[in-house]
Amino acid sequence: xxxxxxxxxxxxxxxxxxxxxxxxxxxxxxxxxxxxxxxxxxxxxxxxxxxxxxxxxxxxxxxxxxxxxxxxxxxxxxxxxxxxxxxxxxxxxxxxxxxxxxxxxxxxxxxxxxxxxxxxxxxxxxxxxxxxxxxxxxxxxxxxxxxxxxxxxxxxxxxxxxxxxxxxxxxxxxxxxxxxxxxxxxxxxxxxxxxxxxxxxxxxxxxxxxxxxxxxxxxxxxxxxxxxxxxxxxxxxxxxxxxxxxxxxxxxxxxxxxxxxxxxxxxxxxxxxxxxxxxxxxxxxxxxxxxxxxxxxxxxxxxxxxxxxxxxxxxxxxxxxxxxxxxxxxxxxxxxxxxxxxxxxxxxxxxxxxxx
Ligand code: NCD
Numbered sequence: 001x002x003x004x005x006x007x008x009x010x011x012x013x014x015x016x017x018x019x020x021x022x023x024x025x026x027x028x029x030x031x032x033x034x035x036x037x038x039x040x041x042x043x044x045x046x047x048x049x050x051x052x053x054x055x056x057x058x059x060x061x062x063x064x065x066x067x068x069x070x071x072x073x074x075x076x077x078x079x080x081x082x083x084x085x086x087x088x089x090x091x092x093x094x095x096x097x098x099x100x101x102x103x104x105x106x107x108x109x110x111x112x113x114x115x116x117x118x119x120x121x122x123x124x125x126x127x128x129x130x131x132x133x134x135x136x137x138x139x140x141x142x143x144x145x146x147x148x149x150x151x152x153x154x155x156x157x158x159x160x161x162x163x164x165x166x167x168x169x170x171x172x173x174x175x176x177x178x179x180x181x182x183x184x185x186x187x188x189x190x191x192x193x194x195x196x197x198x199x200x201x202x203x204x205x206x207x208x209x210x211x212x213x214x215x216x217x218x219x220x221x222x223x224x225x226x227x228x229x230x231x232x233x234x235x236x237x238x239x240x241x242x243x244x245x246x247x248x249x250x251x252x253x254x255x256x257x258x259x260x261x262x263x264x265x266x267x268x269x270x271x272x273x274x275x276x277x278x279x280x281x282x283x284x285x286x287x288x289x290x291x292x293x294x295x296x297x298x299x300x301x302x303x304x305x306x307x308x309x310x311x312x313x314x315x316x317x318x319x320x321x322x323x324x325x326x327x328x329x330x331x332x333x334x335x336x337x338x339x340x341x342x343x344x345x346x347x348x349x350x351x352x353x354x355x356x
Contacts, residue, residue, distance in 0.1 A: 036158065043348035046158045046167045047341050049176040050218040058185065058222055064340035065186050068108075069333065081343040082111035085142040089115045090157075091170070092123075092148040097307050097331055098170050098180070102145050105338035111143075129153075130160055137162050142349075143342065144168070149270075151175035151211075166345035168338075174209050174271055180306050181215035183337040185223060187330050188261055191302050196223040202255055202297075204231040204287060205265035205314050207248075208238045209272060212306045213265060217244050231255035232287060235276040236267075252287050259297040263304045264289050264314045280313055290316045294324065302326045 034053070037046040044057060071079075087106040091099050099115070106113040116136075123132050136144070143166045146154040151173030158167040171177040192199055201220055207213045207230050220228050221244065228246040230237065237248050249255030256262065267283065277283050294303065303315075303325045311317045320327060 032155065036155070039348050044341070044344045045348050046154075046169075047178055047345060048154050048158060048167065048169045050178045050181055050215050050222065051176070053222065055222050055224070058182070058219060061182050061337065061340050061344065062186050062189060064344065065182070065333070065336040066189075068336040068339045069186075078108055078110050079339070079343075080110045082106065082109035082346055084112075085346060086112045086114065086140055087143045087145065087342070088136055088141045089113065089170075090118065090136075090144055090146045090148075091116075092118050092146075092153070093171065095147055095170070097334060098147065101331070101334035102168075102170060102179075102338050104335050105342055108335070109339055109342060111342070114141075129157070133157055133161055137165065141165060143345065145170050147171045149173055164349060166349055168341060168345065171211055174211050174214070174268075176215050177211040177306075178215050178219075179334070179338055179341055180212050181219040182341070183330055183333040184212075184216055184263070184304060184306070185219050186333045186337055187304060187326055188302070190329070190333075191326060192260060196220065196225040199225050199260045200227040200229070200258060201225055201261040201263065202229045202231055202259045203263045203265065204252065204255070204289060206236045206267045207232055207241065207265065208236045208276075209268035210265050213263075216263065217246060221245050229255050229259070233277065233283075252293060253296060256293055256296040259301055261302055261304065262289065262294070262297055263306075264309070265306070266308060266310055266314060284313055288312070288314060288316060289319050291318050291322070294319055294322075300324075304330055307331070 031051055032049055037044065037048050039045050050058070089099055089102055103113055103115065121132065123129055142164065144157055144161065145168045146157055147170040148154065152175060153172050154167055154169035161167065169176055169178055171180070188196070188199070203213050203216060213230070217228060230241060230246050230248045231252050232250070234250055241248060267277070289303065294301070301324060303319055303322070305315060305320070305327045307327065309315055309320055309327065311320060319325065
């Protein structure tokens with residue numbers, strides 16, 4: 001298992017040396033005051049975490065995303081909602097799906113998009129993140145889409161950037177990945193209907209290191225899902241997770257009984273401080289989602305994965321490619337959900353400017 005050599009919590013740049021010089025820490029930014037991501041009239045200004053957002057706002061994101069999904073001839077449609085706006089993709093960590101779908105979403109909303117090549121950026125030459133942000137602001141940016149290995153990097157940028165800029169968290173450390181959770185909610189709604197209360201949802205695998213699982217749990221509880229089960233070895237279960245209103249299972253056979261929605265997760269080696277499993281083979285033997293195990297869930301259960309999926313580790317190829325898999329639908333929905341969130345934060349910014 002690889003050693004985590006990145007910082008996992010974000011320093012206060014006013015008092016601390018640049019990120020690259022920080023020791024490894026492990027802390028989440030904790031619950032956010034809602035004023036940090038909402039305007040005074042409750043509109044979405046930044047999208048940093050799902051925790052604390054009202055159910056109606058999540059429904060609004062899903063409804064808006066559904067409209068984008070159903071646009072005719074969607075590949076060619078360009079909605080003008082972000083015309084004249086500049087979106088900057090700041091991905092300090094690797095990404096394929098998330099970065100590309102944010103890019104497509106921005107383009108379909110007619111924004112000007114800049115993908116920053118962070119590996120060659122000045123932050124790797126010792127410039128502080130805040131200085132980089134100031135310089136990008138000076139180029140006329142309206143929105144930052146941020147992915148970073150430090151939990152709370154997006155919050156940090158939202159706190160210190162110019163007031164007309166919106167920040168969207170595209171995954172920070174092991175803390176949150178709110179747009180991923182919302183595209184997952186959209187996928188569940190498309191297959192299981194708008195009412196989440198009868199649904200039993202199981203999340204299997206490396207919960208401890210997963211920002212996706214945390215955001216999914218917040219989204220599912222906000223939307224009043226009937227039951228949330230976490231399945232995995234004790235070593236990959238965060239301490240005190242029951243406080244989030246979930247039940248944990250170390251036995252996958254028991255955990256999958258009568259389930260409607262199964263979400264599988266990758267082993268996130270890059271965030272593990274030490275070996276947490278005897279072996280990959282053992283993990284697959286005990287927790288891999290095989291066809292036999294899938295049959296323990298409801299007959300019409302759907303199988304999800306945020307990607308990247310490791311076949312033969314957390315999921316069998318027959319299941320990943322099987323009729324109950326909705327994994328590619330999740331990817332497609334990523335564009336619509338990101339269009340929804342981007343257009344919502346920009347319209348709340350426009351409303352704020354008109355008022356002031
Ligand atoms: C997830 C992420 O980056 O947190 N993937 C994604 O955004 N599609 C999950 C993961 O990396 O395992």
